[in-house]
Amino acid sequence: MAINDKVDLVLQRYARQPFPTIPEALGRYLQDELRRLETAIQSLSEASIQAIDEPPANPRKGTVRFALSPWDPLGNGTLGLVVYNGTAWVAV
Numbered sequence: 001m002a003i004n005d006k007v008d009l010v011l012q013r014y015a016r017q018p019f020p021t022i023p024e025a026l027g028r029y030l031q032d033e034l035r036r037l038e039t040a041i042q043s044l045s046e047a048s049i050q051a052i053d054e055p056p057a058n059p060r061k062g063t064v065r066f067a068l069s070p071w072d073p074l075g076n077g078t079l080g081l082v083v084y085n086g087t088a089w090v091a092v
Helices: 023-047
Strands: 050-052 064-067 080-084 089-091
Touching: none
Parallel strands: 050 064
Antiparallel strands: 064 080, 080 089
């Protein structure tokens, strides 16, 4: 089954593109590089383990969180590391 970044947590890599040789292309180049940097940083932020007390709005398969009260992702009062498997949260 292929990985789909809409439902699976995927880190976006960043690699600098070649610098343009035409001065008029510099503005577009900088905009594109900043957009790609923003995407890479956002994916790192989403993939990092975060301590939260409420469920994330749109978890993707592979999302790991440290659950704090009052959030009870397992429904049994257990707090700690949980991972979203695509349909439910499970203990790590």
